[in-house]
Amino acid sequence: MNRQIAAFRFCARRYETGEPVQITVRGSRIASVEPAWPGQAFLDWPWVAPGLFDLQVNGYGGIWFSSPTVTSSEVATAVRQFLPHGVTCILPTLITNSHAALLQGFRAVAEACRNDPVVDRMVMGCHLEGPWLSSLDGPRGAHPREHIRTADWGEFSELQAASGGRIRLVTIAPEIPGALDFIGRAVAAGVTISIGHTAATTAEIAAAVAQGARLSTHLGNGCHLQLPRHPNYVWDQLGDPRLSASVITDGHHLPPAVVRAIVASKGWHSTIITCDASGWAGCAPGQYTHSAGRVDVLASGKIVVAGQEQILAGSSATTEVCVARAAEMGACTLAQAIDMACRNPCRLLGFPEYRLMSGDLANLFLFRSGMSGDATPGQGLNVVATLLHGQLAYGELASLPSH
Ligand SMILES: [Zn+2]
The missing domain is CATH 3.20.20.140 (Metal-dependent hydrolases)
Known part of the structure; x- marks a missing residue:
């Protein structure tokens, strides 16, 4: 179930702002988080948040x-x-x-x-x-x-x-x-x-x-x-x-x-x-x-x-x-x-906080819900993928070609 990938990129929406981003993971860490808009359809992208x-x-x-x-x-x-x-x-x-x-x-x-x-x-x-x-x-x-x-x-x-x-x-x-x-x-x-x-x-x-x-x-x-x-x-x-x-x-x-x-x-x-x-x-x-x-x-x-x-x-x-x-x-x-x-x-x-910033440990999860910025009652939260130290530990990730 775990796949070791040296570097890969994927797109998702930031959990706290809704901003569409392209995240590059290299080894166990987030290498970069870059804006991935405008010009792309992103409303069907999953959300991404720290694990x-x-x-x-x-x-x-x-x-x-x-x-x-x-x-x-x-x-x-x-x-x-x-x-x-x-x-x-x-x-x-x-x-x-x-x-x-x-x-x-x-x-x-x-x-x-x-x-x-x-x-x-x-x-x-x-x-x-x-x-x-x-x-x-x-x-x-x-x-x-x-x-x-x-x-x-x-x-x-x-x-x-x-x-x-x-x-x-x-x-x-x-x-x-x-x-x-x-x-x-x-x-x-x-x-x-x-x-x-x-x-x-x-x-x-x-x-x-x-x-x-x-x-x-x-x-x-x-x-x-x-x-x-x-x-x-x-x-x-x-x-x-x-x-x-x-x-x-x-x-x-x-x-x-x-x-x-x-x-x-x-x-x-x-x-x-x-x-x-x-x-x-x-x-x-x-x-x-x-x-x-x-x-x-x-x-x-x-x-x-x-x-x-x-x-x-x-x-x-x-x-x-x-x-x-x-x-x-x-x-x-x-x-x-x-x-x-x-x-x-x-x-x-007393542990370092991990967020969605370059250099942070790539402990992440991607999910879908009906929320649009804030929570929409009754929509729940459906996990589609979990990354542990930069490795896909659960689910599927539509990754982009790496640089
Ligand atoms: Zn108790």
């Missing part, structure tokens, strides 16, 4: 990165399944489980990166969500109570070693014993800290931010079903400009008004779209069991803790669907939504 970067992906197609039995080939299979969705960069996300299961998961990710160059290019690091979270029903979400535990730098160090130093992001609840000290040590070690699955007080959230926490994980989810009007931990995070927020805009996790309120409050530049794809994403409706518990995949696409329909257990939508839905909800333009799912995670995690 999506999803910092929270739990697995795909029945594969969980945090399964105690996950293998490196399963990791590779799940990671590669994001290429048809325009995703070029992901953080495989391991959620609360036994220490042995997490060790196995991180070792499998590290081995997959060593064995498979495509996976190595896509995996920008790992996200550890748990096991140092609130044990309360609601904030805990779908994380299994029996594996929730107090923050432990020694345990983290073992997991980080198993991952080959790939853990770049940790979601933690600031109120649990040892969390504040943990946050300080992690930040000093270059790990980004996110607040999530928490029932923290105003003072505890402020203390976490003072220690260096910079993100709220899927703000508005992983909460009690009812909260005091104020103060509460949603307002406290929403109102702190030092915290960016990730949001799951699959249409099930947050109502459109909440998505609009978060994006308006944080600004699109400080909001990150993630799909939080469950390991059951891509699976048919039914009941499924894995080491973290049982879930129902509903016909609507919702994935919930088995036996009820209010506590969500991750999403079945992929990243490009969440990008399109954020725009459809009226929270932002489609171009902003794309930036929220590629440039913003890069910036938060």
Whole structure:
């Protein structure tokens, strides 16, 4: 499926301006981006945008990165399944489980990166969500109570070693014993800290931010079903400009008004779209069991803790669907939504942003939609090709003769 081409050119419309351009890719980088008009018909050209970067992906197609039995080939299979969705960069996300299961998961990710160059290019690091979270029903979400535990730098160090130093992001609840000290040590070690699955007080959230926490994980989810009007931990995070927020805009996790309120409050530049794809994403409706518990995949696409329909257990939508839905909800333009799912995670995690400029890494995706500059509601976003480090990793590209 991957074709190595030294240099090639193709035409498309820039995602943020609609300008028709001719892009030359040489090796792994964009060699040039030149205007390709007037004088050519371009309204049937696909759009081109930087490849999506999803910092929270739990697995795909029945594969969980945090399964105690996950293998490196399963990791590779799940990671590669994001290429048809325009995703070029992901953080495989391991959620609360036994220490042995997490060790196995991180070792499998590290081995997959060593064995498979495509996976190595896509995996920008790992996200550890748990096991140092609130044990309360609601904030805990779908994380299994029996594996929730107090923050432990020694345990983290073992997991980080198993991952080959790939853990770049940790979601933690600031109120649990040892969390504040943990946050300080992690930040000093270059790990980004996110607040999530928490029932923290105003003072505890402020203390976490003072220690260096910079993100709220899927703000508005992983909460009690009812909260005091104020103060509460949603307002406290929403109102702190030092915290960016990730949001799951699959249409099930947050109502459109909440998505609009978060994006308006944080600004699109400080909001990150993630799909939080469950390991059951891509699976048919039914009941499924894995080491973290049982879930129902509903016909609507919702994935919930088995036996009820209010506590969500991750999403079945992929990243490009969440990008399109954020725009459809009226929270932002489609171009902003794309930036929220590629440039913003890069910036938060300290990676160079890749855009559509000469010299940038050629991580790109081409897509079709009904948008004309801004998003047109209900039009979706259909990926037609994905380029990873300058190589066609998915789809078809009508390339022009190279110079
Ligand atoms: Zn979560």
